[in-house]
Amino acid sequence: MKILANDGISQNGITTLEKAGFNVLTTTVAQEQLVNYINENKIDALLVRSATKVRKDLIDACPTLKLIGRGGVGMDNIDVAHAKSKGIHIINTPAASSESVAELVFAHLFGGARFLYDANRNMPLEGDSNFKGLKKSYSKGTELRGKTLGIFGFGNIGQATAKLAIGAGMKVVYCDPDVAEAKIDLDFFDGQKVSFSLTNTSKNDLLKNADYISLHIPGQDNYVLGKSEFSKMKKGVGIVNAARGGVLDEVALIDALENGTVAFAGLDVYESEPKPEIKILMHSSISLSPHIGAATLEAQERIGLELAEQIITLLN
């Protein structure tokens, strides 16, 4: 059987599939040539990340396809219902990158609490001429230990973020209408395990009590953090959005940064991705990353292996 991994797949995924007798092609075929390529090569399974679109017309035009796999979480680029209606297997890897996103959240949080996002901009410019001035500017950092992290959305990534927070000595509260309670298991290097039980809190209580807020919810029709929510937050809160652009109102965020409600924000996703607003990009209190939450080498390995294992179960 032939598999086309059009947006790439890790070497361990390829090796596992090849050992099970699959032929894995890793050519990146341009979107407009994909139908021809799949039909000419009689491709059985198409694996994508976010770049390749698998729409209804492609699905209808490629009768050899038995499986479509998404390496990652969101399925926005695949017409899932249509593919399923034609009996095509649809697979993804929902939990493979949770720890990667959680670690990026903490990169933004630790960096934010110590102004690293701004120090990294100004040290190359003034580090040799104004060292003492910069030292003074960035001397009132804070510690995460002992503070409260409020997490919106307590699924895979929200819970992975909670583990890091607890490990760093933080108190965790979460708001998720679908998760009344959750057991968070921390596994340590020497085999020790510690379990924590957490219960859902209301949106208002979270906003009122959190020193830091991190968003881990799927895309929504309305903002989850907008003007009204910012007005209920603790003064000096730090906010991270590594979920989806559009769950946080960027205009309201800028206002909240300007009036001091929010001390800093860490953004990995943007309302107008892939062209974030210049006001966001240039703001001196925003720590920025270009939607790389899931993009670690370890996550790519886990994704490749998870896809391979599912394909072997479904198609062998």
Ligand SMILES: NC(=O)c1ccc[n+]([C@@H]2O[C@H](COP(=O)([O-])OP(=O)(O)OC[C@H]3O[C@@H](n4cnc5c(N)ncnc54)[C@H](O)[C@@H]3O)[C@@H](O)[C@H]2O)c1
């Ligand atoms: N930055 C990145 O690169 C990156 C990578 C992977 C995933 N993500 C995003 O992270 C988000 C979370 O992913 P996940 O794998 O944890 O998803 P998940 O489905 O495991 O968890 C999402 C949780 O959000 C809850 N939820 C939905 N609406 C809510 C609301 N209005 N208020 C509170 N809770 C709400 C759901 O009940 C669910 O428990 C998604 O938006 C995903 O697209 C980002």
